[in-house]
Amino acid sequence: MRELYIVVLALFFVIGSIIAWLSRRYLGKGSREFFVGGYRVGGFISAMTYAATTYSAFMMVGLVGLSFTGGVAALGFELVYLASTVIILGSIGPIIWYEARKRGWVSPSEMLSELYGSKYVGIVVALVYLFTLVPYTAAQLKGVGEIFGSIGLGYEYGVLFASIAIVFWIIVAGLWSVATTDAFQGLWMLGSSIAVTVWAVSLLQSSSIDFDTLIKALSGSSSGNLLTFTWTPQMFLGLTIPWVFFALTNPQVVQRLYIPKDRKAYVRMVRYFALYGFIYTIICVFLGMIFRAYVSLNSADVESMLLRNRDLVTPFMLRSAPPPLAATAYVGITAAAISTANSIVLSVASSVVRDLYEKLATEPSERISKMVSIASIFLLLALASGAAIMRLGYIVELSVVSSAGLLPLAPITMLGLLRRTAMKKCSHLYTVASIIIGESILITAIGIHGVSKALTSPLFLHLPSPIWILLASTAIMVPILVDRKERRRN
Amino acid sequence: MRMVILMAIVIVTLFYLPISRWFSDTMVNIHSLGLTLYWVILTLLSIVIGFKILGKMMGGVR
Numbered sequence: 001m002r003e004l005y006i007v008v009l010a011l012f013f014v015i016g017s018i019i020a021w022l023s024r025r026y027l028g029k030g031s032r033e034f035f036v037g038g039y040r041v042g043g044f045i046s047a048m049t050y051a052a053t054t055y056s057a058f059m060m061v062g063l064v065g066l067s068f069t070g071g072v073a074a075l076g077f078e079l080v081y082l083a084s085t086v087i088i089l090g091s092i093g094p095i096i097w098y099e100a101r102k103r104g105w106v107s108p109s110e111m112l113s114e115l116y117g118s119k120y121v122g123i124v125v126a127l128v129y130l131f132t133l134v135p136y137t138a139a140q141l142k143g144v145g146e147i148f149g150s151i152g153l154g155y156e157y158g159v160l161f162a163s164i165a166i167v168f169w170i171i172v173a174g175l176w177s178v179a180t181t182d183a184f185q186g187l188w189m190l191g192s193s194i195a196v197t198v199w200a201v202s203l204l205q206s207s208s209i210d211f212d213t214l215i216k217a218l219s220g221s222s223s224g225n226l227l228t229f230t231w232t233p234q235m236f237l238g239l240t241i242p243w244v245f246f247a248l249t250n251p252q253v254v255q256r257l258y259i260p261k262d263r264k265a266y267v268r269m270v271r272y273f274a275l276y277g278f279i280y281t282i283i284c285v286f287l288g289m290i291f292r293a294y295v296s297l298n299s300a301d302v303e304s305m306l307l308r309n310r311d312l313v314t315p316f317m318l319r320s321a322p323p324p325l326a327a328t329a330y331v332g333i334t335a336a337a338i339s340t341a342n343s344i345v346l347s348v349a350s351s352v353v354r355d356l357y358e359k360l361a362t363e364p365s366e367r368i369s370k371m372v373s374i375a376s377i378f379l380l381l382a383l384a385s386g387a388a389i390m391r392l393g394y395i396v397e398l399s400v401v402s403s404a405g406l407l408p409l410a411p412i413t414m415l416g417l418l419r420r421t422a423m424k425k426c427s428h429l430y431t432v433a434s435i436i437i438g439e440s441i442l443i444t445a446i447g448i449h450g451v452s453k454a455l456t457s458p459l460f461l462h463l464p465s466p467i468w469i470l471l472a473s474t475a476i477m478v479p480i481l482v483d484r485k486e487r488r489r490n
Numbered sequence: 491m492r493m494v495i496l497m498a499i500v501i502v503t504l505f506y507l508p509i510s511r512w513f514s515d516t517m518v519n520i521h522s523l524g525l526t527l528y529w530v531i532l533t534l535l536s537i538v539i540g541f542k543i544l545g546k547m548m549g550g551v552r
Contacts, residue, residue: 073508076529080505083536087498090544215522227522229514236509244502263548270544274537282530 002151004327012188012331013165019184020169020177027173031106031358031369034174035350039101041179041259043268048183050256050269051276052339054085054246057143059284060193060333064317065310067288071218071226073236075285081243082277088247089270093257095417097266100258107350108254112409113359115416118428122355124435125409129251129348130380132402137344137384138392139399140337145388147330150315156389162334163385166342170349170377175259178342185335190276192325192332193283199321200290209297217293222303226289238456238464242403245410245470249403252340252347254413291317341384349376401446401454404466408438408473415477424483430476438473441465491546498539504532 028038041049067074096111105111109129113122141159148158169181204214218226229236247253260266291313295303306313314333318326350373357372358364412431416423424430442454445465449457459465508514508525517524 072526072529075526076505076508079529079533080502083505083533083540084502086537086540087502087543090540090542091495091498091547094544094547219522225518228518228525229508229511233509236506240505267544267548271541274540278533278537 001323001326002153004323005151005330006153008324008327008331009161009334012335016165016169016181016184017172019180020172023176023180024173026176030366031350031353031373032104034370034373035106035346035353036100036255036258037175037179039258040261041175041265042261043265044272045179045183046256046260046265046269047272047276048186049179049259049339049343050253050273051280052182052186052189052336053252053256053343054273054340055189055277055280055336056140056340057333057337059280059336060189060287060329061143061311061314063281063284064288064291065313067285068292068313069223069307069310070230071221071223071228071289071292072285073229073231074288075281076229077231077236077240077243078281078285080240081246082274082281084244085247085277086270086274088245089257089273092248092414092417093270094266095420096254096257097260099417099420105258107347107354108251109351110354110359111254112412112416112431113355115420115423116412116428116431117423118431119355119359121428121431122351122359124432126348126351126355128405128409128435128439129351132405133251133344133348134380134383135387136399136402137341137380138387140341140344141385141388142391143337144334146311147315147334151330155391159385159388162338162341163381165338166345167377167381169338170342170346171374175346178346179259182339182343185339186276188328188335189332189339190280192329193280193287195325196318196321196329197283197287197290199325200287200294200317203294203320204290207294207298209293213297214290214293217296218289221292221296222300223307226292232456234458234462234464235456238466239400241464241466241470242407242455245407246403248413249406249409251351252343255347255350256343287317288313345377345380345384348380349373352376401442401451404442404455404469405439407466407469408435410470411474411477415480419480424480427480430480434473434476437476438469441469441472491543494539494543494546498536498543501532501536501539505529 026037027033032038063074063078099105100111103114105114109122109125112125113119141162144162145155145158148161149155169177224230260269295306306316318329321329353369353372353376358369412434442465445454445459448459455466456464459468508517508528514525517528
């Protein structure tokens with residue numbers, strides 16, 4: 001298995017690197033080309049990079065584990081993200097797409113900075129990105145490290161491999177190499193997960209588990225009826241609320257709204273992403289439930305062991321799969337982690353360049369911008385890989401919490417776009433206050449419940465912290481919404 | 491357009507209805523896959539509405 005994984009991984013890296021290298025032909029000069037492809041990306045590539053950026057190693061590991069332990073509630077959790085994202089991409093997304101090319105936006109923090117008429121908004125938002133997304137990136141590297149470790153290749157080598165792939169596929173041609181390799185990785189992710197599902201169904205058939213037996217096993221499991229809602233309301237609300245606004249708060253996906261080359265490409269991006277997301281979600285959730293039924297009918301000991309650590313479900317499941325399939329699936333999970341991480345690093349680097357250098361320097365130069373870009377990419381990866389290698393406690397929990405840390409950007413982004421032609425004076429003060437209060441609530445929740453339960457435990461009036469973060473950060477912005485007095489023209 | 495956006499907000503809110511134990515159990519009593527189908531159908535409806543809104547925003551581009 002180890003040798004097979006190395007061979008398949010090497011093939012994956014070589015093909016990806018060839019694709020990245022060939023994409024150099026599209027790269028022009030300047031940060032607009034490097035970070036957003038000069039707003040010239042086609043519909044299919046836009047869709048695939050959006051999908052591969054969004055769907056990380058969490059899908060085939062975390063979501064499979066969640067559905068194994070908690071049943072169909074995991075489907076509702078993941079589908080509400082897809083539903084709200086498609087609606088956001090259909091309604092607010094076109095406004096972002098249009099304004100980005102009209103105003104020359106490169107980073108999402110720059111977008112907010114311009115909408116609110118203050119470079120300080122961009123600085124604060126860029127810093128929020130750094131604090132929230134370095135743990136998220138570290139969690140992706142940790143995922144690859146865990147795969148390497150479970151196969152006997154060494155955890156640290158996994159982190160190192162992922163970091164090298166990320167750096168190389170960014171540096172070669174910026175957004176062009178990231179997006180084209182994302183398309184390759186996205187197809188690998190979907191293809192390998194479909195293959196694993198087909199095998200899992202054959203596993204049921206070989207154990208004479210028909211559809212009725214499957215339903216009975218899930219309905220009468222040791223965790224209760226897995227086909228009904230088994231989560232607490234706080235858990236469902238706490239985990240879904242940040243995801244509902246993911247398309248507006250996470251810079252790596254906001255930036256992807258800038259890139260489609262024309263209206264047709266934008267529409268294609270949304271359609272293909274919706275199709276990809278729907279299929280991939282159904283597959284990952286059903287995989288967890290299929291395997292739960294299989295394990296519950298064959299080995300109670302294994303079932304108990306996996307219920308205690310749901311992240312072991314996928315690795316354990318793949319141990320029973322034919323080695324070529326398992327190797328391909330493991331590389332698919334590796335691809336999911338790399339495609340998410342390199343988009344995050346590129347996007348956060350764009351914020352560092354645009355909002356922490358170009359907006360602050362008295363005479364920014366393209367040469368120094370380029371150096372700052374490269375330095376930012378290496379620095380971000382060094383921080384993330386350092387955190388992953390040191391196996392800092394709670395990296396995965398911190399990455400989940402990071403989604404709530406970005407939540408104040410939801411009302412800020414929506415209001416900023418709504419008021420984009422005439423913004424209230426001093427609106428930037430409300431924006432910064434909104435971010436501060438949102439982060440304060442999150443820190444309070446972490447202080448009371450700890451990192452792992454900060455999002456899902458009741459904070460006040462039995463409601464979890466994401467609800468209060470959203471309410472408080474929106475309430476502070478209300479004066480901007482209702483303002484009818486003299487406004488600054490944008 | 492406002493009606494369509496309002497529909498979209500209502501549909502996303504409906505995703506949270508199964509938090510009610512009564513609703514969740516009722517769906518499962520109708521059919522063992524009732525809750526599963528409920529969320530799948532809501533998602534497909536949301537996608538259709540999202541595409542409709544997109545069509546209006548992008549001026550009928552195919």
